[in-house]
Amino acid sequence: MVPTGLARWQAALGASIPFAAHLPEGLVPALLERPVAVPGSHPLDWPGKQALAVHDSAPLCAETPEALLDEAVTSAAAMFVRNNGGIPPEPADPDAWSFTVDGEVQAPLRLTVAELAARFRVVTLQLQLECGGNGRAFHMPAARGNPWRQGAISNGAWTGVRLRDVLLAAGLKDSAAYTGHYGADPHLSGSSQPAISRGMRIAKAMDETTLLAFRLNGEPIPHLHGAPLRLVVPGWPGSLSQKWLTRIWVRDRPHDGPGMGGTSYRIPARPIEPGQAHDGADFVELESMPVRSILSSHAHGARLPAGTRTLDLRGAAWAGDLTVRRMEVSRDFGASWQDMDFAEPANRHAWQRWTGQVDLPADGYYEIWYRATDSEGRTQPLHATNWNPQGYAANPLGRSGLLIG
Template sequence: MTDLPFAPNPMRRALLTGTGAAVTIAAVGPWRTAFAQGAAARPLPAFAAFKDAGTMIVHSANTIEMRRGPAGNGSLTTVNQLYVRNNLAPPSADIVAKPDDWTVKIEGVRRPKSLSVRELKTMGTESVTMVLQCSGNGRGMFPSKPSGTPWQTGAAGCIMWTGVPVRHVVAALGGINPGMKFLTGTGGEVLPAGISPKSRVERSVPAAVYEDALLAWEINGQPIPLAHGGPLRLIVPGFTGVNSIKYVKQVAFTAAESDSSIQQTDYRMTPTGEASQRPTDPSVWQMPPKSWINTPLAGATDLRAGEEVVVRGVAFAGVNAVKQVDVSIDGGQTWQRAALVGPDLGRFAWRQFELPVRLAAGKYVLASRVTDVRGNVQTENRVENKGGYLNSSWRDHAVSISVA
C-alpha cells in the first residue's frame, strides 16, 4: 500500500454531540462574495430545499456555502447548514426512496461482488466524525481570483458518518489483489448526452486509506439525503470532500489512478500562470492543518474597552489530531495559547477553541494558528495555485475588530 505523508490509524468511533449556532463575521482584506456585496440572494435548489436559508449563501444550483459564523459554534454541523458542492447535477431523488436497495460494485479484491446497502448493514457498523471540506474552501481569498466558486470559510463542516468500514468489506471478499496502489470510487451521477465518459465523477486516492474509509448510509444519525450523496457515500476521512464520492456505484482497488478528468487534470496543485492543470502536479488529497475564528464579529458594536472578549473558533488537521491552537490579537506578531473546549470527537474532527482577552480601545487583527500532534503547523501564507485549492493560510483567515 502507498505510504502517505500522514499515515492513517484505525478508525475511531465517535458520538453524535453538539449543534450549530448563528453568528456572522467578515474576513480581513478585499475579498467578498457577491452575497456580502449586497446582491440578491438566490433561492435554494429543490434537492437542497431543507437547508436553513438564513445561514446559507447560494452561489449556484450545485454550490451552497454556509455563512462563517454558523459553521463553527458547535462540535457538529447540522445537516441543514452543511455546505453543498456537486461536480455534476445529482441523480434523480428516486434513488433515496429505497436506500437499502442501492448496490455498489467492489472490484480489485479476490472475490469481486456487487453488494446492496441491505447487505452492507450486516457487515459491521461504525461511525466516524470528520471535517468535510471542499478542496476550494478559501478560494475567494486568493488575490489571483482563480476560476470556480469564491468560497470563504463556509464550504466546510464537522459531521458524523455511519456505515460499514471498507476494511470489513475487503476482508469479507478475500483481501486486496496484489499490486493495487489506489482506491478508486465512482459516483452514480448520470452524464448528460454527448459528454465524454471521462467527465464522470471518479477519484483515486492511495490504497492505504481503505483502513479508515467508510461506506456510509447515515449522516448525523439520519439517512444521507440526496444533497450529500445518499443513499450511499464513500467517506475518506482527512481528505478533501471531492475524494468522498457521492452516490457511490463502484469501489475498486486499482493499479493506476482513474483516467477521469476530475482525477487527471482537475484538483491538481498546478502553479499559478500555467495554461492548464497537469496530471504530473500533486493531487488534492489530504487536508493540511487549518483553523479560523468565528467570533467576535467584525463590525460588532458591543465591544467595549476593558471588557472581556472571548475569541472562539475551530481547528482541524486532516488525518492528524489537533494538539494546540494559538491566537494572536496583533496580526501574528505575538501569540497566546487558546483552550480546546467541547468534546474531542476523534482525530478527523475539528476542535473548538477559545481565548478570553481584555482589549483597550483600538483596532485589532485576530488570527488563529493550529499545530497537530505530529508537529505540523498551519501556514502563514497560502500555497498559490491555479485552482485556488487548499487555502490554509492563517493570515488570509484573520479578522479585524474595533474596540470603542
C-alpha cells in the first residue's frame, strides 16, 4: 500500500517516484517545496541581458537560473545583477574616468582608466564573482534580504590591472592594514552618503587575482556591471567588488563604511538559535565564500522524454579561496553517490566545471542531488547551517527535480 503522503506527492507531481523509499523523513520533493518560479520575482527586461529572475527593482537585483550558467566563461548577458544603490549616468569618455588611492600611502594617486592600462601590466583572468547572500533562500527560518538560491554567481574573464601593483606604486605605509572602497552609485534616498562602502584586509588587496577591471570577456564592461572601472575581489563576497569605482582609501584599521560591522556581511563565530535577534557583536567578517556547486545541464523542473534512461550531467563548482577536490551526484535522494569528473580551475579563483552520467531505471520523478567537497575536506551539507539574520554563507547541496515521461 502506498503511504498517504507519498500518494499525495505523486498525484501533485503527476508521476511516480522510483526511489521514494530513500526519501529522507520530513523532506518534501524539491519540485513541490521549491517551485520553478521564484516567489515574488519576475523576468528581467534589460537590453543585452537574459531573462534573469528579478528579486528587487530598487536597487536592481536579479538572479541567473542555473541552466543559464552552462558556459565555461559566463557571458555578460547571463551574469547576475546585484546593486546596493542607483545606477550612475554613463560617462561620456570612459577612458577619462578617474579614481584615487589615498590614506596610508606614501604618494596618493589619481589615475584615469587610460593611465591604468598604460602604466601597469594588464592581465586577463577567469574569476568567480559571487554575492555574499547566495543561497540565502535555503536558510530556515527565512533571513532578511533577497531570496537568492544558487545563481548569484558568475565566472567572467576579467581584464584589468592588479590592485597590488597600484598600491605598491602608491607606496604602502607600515600602518596600512585595510582598504575602504567607494563608487559613484547614488544612495536610493538621494542623500550624499555612499550606497555601500566595504573594505578588506590588505593581504586580500595584495592578492595577485584582485583586479581593477575595465573589460569583461574581451569587451568593455557593460555599464550595469560597473563600467568603466570596478574592483573584482574573487572568492570573497561580491559586495567588495565595488562597481563604478572612484576611490580606494587605505586605512590603518578595519573599514567602517556602510555595509561594515553589525550583521552586515558577517556571520556568527559560534552558532546561534535560528530566528534569534542579534546585533552581531561577536560575529566575524564573511571572507572566503563556502564550497558550492550548480547543475547547468538540466533546469529544475525540466520534463524529459519517456524512455530516457541516461542523463549526461554538467555544472560548475567553486570554494572561495580554496579549490574543489571532489564532486558527487546522487539520483536516489542521497542513498548512494557517484563521483563526477571535474576540471582544474583555469586559474586561481576560477570555478571548476564538472561532468558525469547517471542511469535511471524507469520513468517518473527524480531528484539529482549534487554536492562538492573543498580542498580542506568540507562538503556541502543537506541543509543550510550556521543561520544568521542576513542569511549569509548558506551552501546546502543542490536538489534539482526532473520528470521523465
